[in-house]
Amino acid sequence: MLRNVALRRLPRPVDVRIPRRTFLSFRPERPSSRPVENLNIRELARRSEDYQRNRRIFLWSGTVAGIVSFVYTAYKLQQELSKPVNLDSSLPSSDPLSNSNTVDRKVVVRDEEGHEIVETGNSTVPTFPRTLSIPSASTSTDPFAPGLSADATSATDYTLVGLGLRTVTFVGIQVYVVGYYVATADIAALQNALTKKINPIATTLVPGERDQLRTALLDPVAGEQTWDDLLASGIPARSAFRVVPVRDTDFHHLRDGFVRAIQARAPTLGGPGADDEVFGEAMRQFRAIFNRGSVPKRKELLLLRDEKGRLNVEYDDGAGKKKGKSARQSIGAVDDERVSRALWLNWLAGKKVASEPARQSIVEGIMEFVERPVGTVAAQVV
Known part of the structure; x- marks a missing residue:
């Protein structure tokens, strides 16, 4: 239930x-x-x-x-x-304290003897001296040995501005390393002239103004005109190009290249034309200087320009190194300043230069000069 x-x-x-x-x-x-x-x-x-x-x-x-x-x-x-390290990147480029336009510096080291040297980047000629001490020259009194004779009682110090490698043909065959030196005592005049070109009332250039000067010096037309005016007016008064071959060559080969460079710029040098008798005689003298034999690699050829534009050519075959002294010998001179001016322009400016790396390095060296107050560079060179 x-x-x-x-x-x-x-x-x-x-x-x-x-x-x-x-x-x-x-x-x-x-x-x-x-x-x-x-x-x-x-x-x-x-x-x-x-x-x-x-x-x-x-x-x-x-x-x-x-x-x-x-x-x-x-x-x-x-x-x-x-x-590059830039501690003041917040500052405008025109500010004097700005480091936004800092350029690469040449690396300066010392050799075993304590001399300051600059690396070239070439294995055959690895270094160049930062400074040169060249005995002052006086006019030779021997009519059968035209040129300049060294005065052992005094010497002039030269400071390296820039250097570079000369190459030829499309495959880049290396020929020589060339360095541009300015008499240390004449750097102030070069500083002042280039600074006044950008800013007439300045004694040093700020980064923005240095950019203007760099652009002007690298411009084919403006750069050549600037250097032509400076050299014609004797600025810098004393300068030199140091040429060191990186391969065995000869004086005739170097002469042919130099002569072509001079003749290419002769019509723009002012004064009498390139066909006048004075200039023609100067070119014959220049060719006669290089009427010599071979130039082995690592041997020094020095082209000197004095305050009057006179060109003096010295050659060091290295024979004096064993005795601990330089064996530079004057092998000839040319009085016409147009010859040295055209030869200088071959490396310094123009649409086509003998060594573009050398021209770039020289311009950057100039930038290091004009960023300092006029007259202070020579005091910093020991």
Whole structure:
């Protein structure tokens, strides 16, 4: 009796039917009494496959992003490390304290004897002296030996401004290393002239003004006009080009290159034309100086220009090094200043120069001069 009452009080199971699409309508479907049969294996497999695919995509995306970030960071770091140190980058370029236009300095080291030398970047002629001490010259009294004779009682100190390598042909055959020297006592006049060219009331140039001067000196027309005016007016009064071959050559080969350079610039030198008798005689004298034999590599050829524009050529065959002294000998001179001026322009300025690296180095050396007050460079050269 009690059992029947308890059974009557229990709720009847709810008949939950899952709708099932038929051709015309939904028909309820009796659910299975076993839960496992209600699982959709295909749906679970699809979801698992989607999860694994998304996981792989996420991991590969993170890997690629990490590699790209690492490469980009390394690239930016290398760029920053390659930049010159600039403590005043927040200052405008026209500010005197700005270092935004700092140029690369020539590396000055000392040799075993304590002399200051500058590296050339060439293995055959690895260094050039930073300063030269050249005995003063006086006119020779021997009519059969025209030229200049060295005065052993006095000497003139010259300071290196810039240097570079001379190459020829499209394959870049190396010929010689050339360096431009200015008498240390005459640097102040060169400083003053170039400074006044940019700023007539200044004694030194700020970075923005140095950029203007650099652009003018590197310009083919303006640069040649600037140097031509300076040399014609005797600025600098005394200067020299030191030529050291990096391969065995001869005087005739050097002469031919120098003569072509002089003749190319002769029409622009002013005064009588290149065909006048005085200039023609000067060129004959110049050719006669180089009527000699071979010039072995590492031997020094010195071209000197004095305050009157006179050209003196000295040659050191190295014979005096064993005795601990220089063996430079004057091998000839030319009085016409147009010859030395045209030869100087061959390295200093113009559309085509004998050595573009030398011209660039000389201009940067000039920038080091004009960034200091006029007259202070000579005091800093020991």
